[in-house]
Amino acid sequence: MIKGLPKHKKLILFDGVCNLCNASVQYVIEHDRKNQFMFAALQSDVGQQIITHYKIDPLETDSILLYSKENGLKVKSSAALHVAKALGFPRNLMSVFFIVPIFIRNWVYDYVAKNRYKWYGKQASCWVPTP
Numbered sequence: 001m002i003k004g005l006p007k008h009k010k011l012i013l014f015d016g017v018c019n020l021c022n023a024s025v026q027y028v029i030e031h032d033r034k035n036q037f038m039f040a041a042l043q044s045d046v047g048q049q050i051i052t053h054y055k056i057d058p059l060e061t062d063s064i065l066l067y068s069k070e071n072g073l074k075v076k077s078s079a080a081l082h083v084a085k086a087l088g089f090p091r092n093l094m095s096v097f098f099i100v101p102i103f104i105r106n107w108v109y110d111y112v113a114k115n116r117y118k119w120y121g122k123q124a125s126c127w128v129p130t131p
Helices: 019-031 045-053 076-086 091-099 102-120
Strands: 010-014 037-041 064-068 072-075
Touching (some): 010 076, 019 102, 072 076, 076 091, 076 102
Parallel strands (some): 010 037
Antiparallel strands (some): 064 072
């Protein structure tokens, strides 16, 4: 579906103007010892391509998506937990939250997402990680 995405890579799509999202991406970059993630802003061409392909309503899911060729698309709390799980110990311990029903996980996720600009701020333009 995405041209140029290596088979072994996972693509994290994030809100490029959100300070919390940008800090989270920088954290993943720092702790991705296996070099398994690539990044793109939701506002980018590839972000819009995935949103369109999967018929995602950006008003419903607007802060993180995780795409891989083998597992398709993960959204909201599931995306965040899959990222944490892939980062290894001790971050992979967060996967214990998979036992929490998804409607509860996503309620918490949506609450944070709804308030992220108020709590963490917003940038004037989209942040793009360097290669």
